[in-house]
Amino acid sequence: GNSVTQMEGPVTLSEEAFLTINCTYTATGYPSLFWYVQYPGEGLQLLLKATKADDKGSNKGFEATYRKETTSFHLEKGSVQVSDSAVYFCALRRGQNFVFGPGTRLSVLP
Amino acid sequence: GAVVSQHPSRVICKSGTSVKIECRSLDFQATTMFWYRQFPKKSLMLMATSNEGSKATYEQGVEKDKFLINHASLTLSTLTVTSAHPEDSSFYICSARDRGITDTQYFGPGTRLTVL
Numbered sequence: 001g002n003s004v005t006q007m008e009g010p011v012t013l014s015e016e017a018f019l020t021i022n023c024t025y026t027a028t029g030y031p032s033l034f035w036y037v038q039y040p041g042e043g044l045q046l047l048l049k050a051t052k053a054d055d056k057g058s059n060k061g062f063e064a065t066y067r068k069e070t071t072s073f074h075l076e077k078g079s080v081q082v083s084d085s086a087v088y089f090c091a092l093r094r095g096q097n098f099v100f101g102p103g104t105r106l107s108v109l110p
Numbered sequence: 111g112a113v114v115s116q117h118p119s120r121v122i123c124k125s126g127t128s129v130k131i132e133c134r135s136l137d138f139q140a141t142t143m144f145w146y147r148q149f150p151k152k153s154l155m156l157m158a159t160s161n162e163g164s165k166a167t168y169e170q171g172v173e174k175d176k177f178l179i180n181h182a183s184l185t186l187s188t189l190t191v192t193s194a195h196p197e198d199s200s201f202y203i204c205s206a207r208d209r210g211i212t213d214t215q216y217f218g219p220g221t222r223l224t225v226l
Binding site for chain 1: 142
């Protein structure tokens with residue numbers, strides 16, 4: 001079946017530190033891959049996505065590259081800010097169905 | 111701006127009552143909407159797929175008589191939690207599928223249900 005695995009959190013970083021949140025997936029065929037962010041008390045917001053192998057999604061300084069050979073879609077940001085503190089969900093989509101990872105909580109300290 | 115809205119954003123009710131949550135697509139018609147449930151500090155679990163004009167498709171383990179879904183129009187789906195109990199307390203999130211050029215799903219802001 002389809003599944004998404006993310007690194008365990010919480011992740012705590014100082015402001016301006018480099019961020020990596022690992023995400024790997026298992027899927028039949030070629031899914032689209034997504035990163036969603038959830039701020040406290042709010043719903044999910046699409047952060048970035050990639051629809052085919054070697055595509056790079058980017059938004060607000062965050063990047064992730066669809067790596068078919070390693071079935072990965074790791075999220076990176078060169079310099080995090082306090083406002084990036086949130087829960088990040090990696091997800092895949094096959095057809096119209098989403099499968100979400102467990103989420104990784106990020107705390108950025110000033 | 112938000113393209114999918116949910117109402118209410120928060121609701122507190124007594125055990126045994128029923129609660130209705132609305133999900134609306136604001137800028138597009140959505141023949142398909144999805145209902146998710148999120149437990150504290152957990153991921154989203156798909157509960158059901160709501161199709162306009164037909165019965166919803168429920169995921170395994172989700173009680174269809176407990177969680178009634180009605181997709182009455184191309185812009186509105188409702189989830190009714192019947193005879194709510196404290197274990198139904200959760201964060202409920204809907205998404206709506208825009209079958210336009212990008213075939214994108216948009217998520218609502220969520221509804222926090224607390225059953226006393």
